[in-house]
Amino acid sequence: MPHKHGARNTDIADVAQLAISPNLPAHIPLLLDQIHAQGKEYLDVNPQARLDLLESARSLVYALETPREAILRHCWSETTSYAAIETGINVGLFTALGTDDNPKTVAQLAKTTNVDPVLLGRIMKHLAAMGVLLETGKDTYQPTGFSKTLTEEKYSDAFPLMTTRFTQGFLALPTFLAQTNHTNPTNPTHTAFHLGHNTTHSFFEHVQREPDTARRFNNHMGVYAQGRPRWMDPGFYPVQQQLIEGAVPTIDAEGVLLVDVGGSFGHDLLAFRRMWPDLPGRLVLQDLPEVVAGVPAEVAELGVEVLGYDFFTAQTVVGARAYYLHSILHDWPDDLCRTILANLKAAMTPGYSKLLINENVIPDTGAYWETTSLDFIMMSIGSAERTESQWRALLDGAGLRVVRIWAAQRGVESLIECELV
Ligand SMILES: C[S@@+](CC[C@H](N)C(=O)[O-])C[C@H]1O[C@@H](n2cnc3c(N)ncnc32)[C@H](O)[C@@H]1O
Helix, strand or coil: CCCCCCCCCCCHHHHHHHCCCCCCHHHHHHHHHHHHHHHHHHHCCCHHHHHHHHHHHHHHHHHHCCHHHHHHHHHHHHHHHHHHHHHHHHCCHHHHHCCCCCCEEHHHHHHHHCCCHHHHHHHHHHHHHCCCEEEEECCEEEECHHHHHCCCHHHHCHHHHHHHHCHHHHHHHHHHHHHCCCCCCCCCCCCHHHHHHCCCCCHHHHHHHCHHHHHHHHHHHHHHCCCCCCCCCCCCCCHHHHHHHCCCCCCCCCCEEEEEECCCCCHHHHHHHHHCCCCCCEEEEEECHHHHCCCCHHHHHCCEEEEECCCCCCCCCCCCCEEEEECCHHHCCHHHHHHHHHHHHHHCCCCCCEEEEEECEECCCCCCHHHHHHHHHHHHCCCCCEEHHHHHHHHHHCCEEEEEEECCECCECEEEEEEEC
8 A cells, every 4th residue: 555645656566666676776886886996995094985985885785775675674673683782782792702803602602691592592693694793603603893892881881871761762753743743843841752761851860860871871972972083183173273372361371271061071171181281271071960970080180170060050160261062062952052152151251262162063965874863862852963054043143253163074073163252
């Protein structure tokens, strides 16, 4: 039966044929040529070529697979591999398999993990089918880079974080959007998160109440930007020139150079201090008291000051050279962003203080899947990733002047440099 909203000229017999034919056949020859050329560049050790090759390979899969295969990929494989991976994490499978490349049998691993060998065999077969492990023989497996990475909690915590405190919100989105007549969600107290998790609390209220959620979330945030260009890296934002040389009055050791507002466990300030060890001025980390209670000792050891602070209240560090917000404003709808920005503005010194906003700036075309996925995550809690014009409207309306948007890779992790008007 044709879909009730999908009336098209294609008749039912055609759809049945389409369902088992490649999705975008006309794109396949060009993609194959592209992959051939990019593969050569990758072998020449060009780092950008790896990303280009990956994008083309993904596009080739989407073009080559049939609609029926695509449906099964979405509905079967992605959801079930999630279950297999999280179970693997729970029973210590990836640690037991190890980080050397020696293959191990299901029988050996069943003993180490104390899991029924029949069940473990089924889990490992699926993990190998999904590329998480490498099958080297009957009931014998070798780790991959992926499985080795899952031996560390800061990476593996993404899975229980998502299943316990996000996924049910995503699953509730279609129902929530129907209930709200398909209007864009902007109310953080009435969201798919609330519906799916059957709760009256927001995600961040759960973070404040649940130590496990707080630890998993901060672990996840700690590695979130890994492997992407960072604003402080040479060639992205000219740190020395924009923050130090341009400062009048000149910044001294007593002044505050950078306040990371909502900085989680301090990973950005740690990276900044390591990359720019000789810059003058103090570094201050702020986050909710429940979060800063868990900040690792090395943050203070590297001289970063740690303060419990709620960014919906008056900013306590006044007149810093720069205030830094990384992945903060995307968590909140415009009206609450304006409150956060007003608190920062009141603390900024005209002609001296800067606001550095480190966020995705969604391009008009060719948005990257990581950014659009994150936009859906934000949608489930009542906020959004923003396009350049949405950022400019928000900041102009809040009385801030955008000096420049510094960008690297397709708008991912851009740095929006602002001053007081
Ligand atoms: C998406 S995370 C970003 C963390 C960090 N800036 C980064 O990029 O990795 C949002 C952060 O905002 C913090 N946060 C949420 N509500 C807050 C509030 N009212 N005041 C201060 N921090 C808050 C959370 O604890 C969390 O660390």
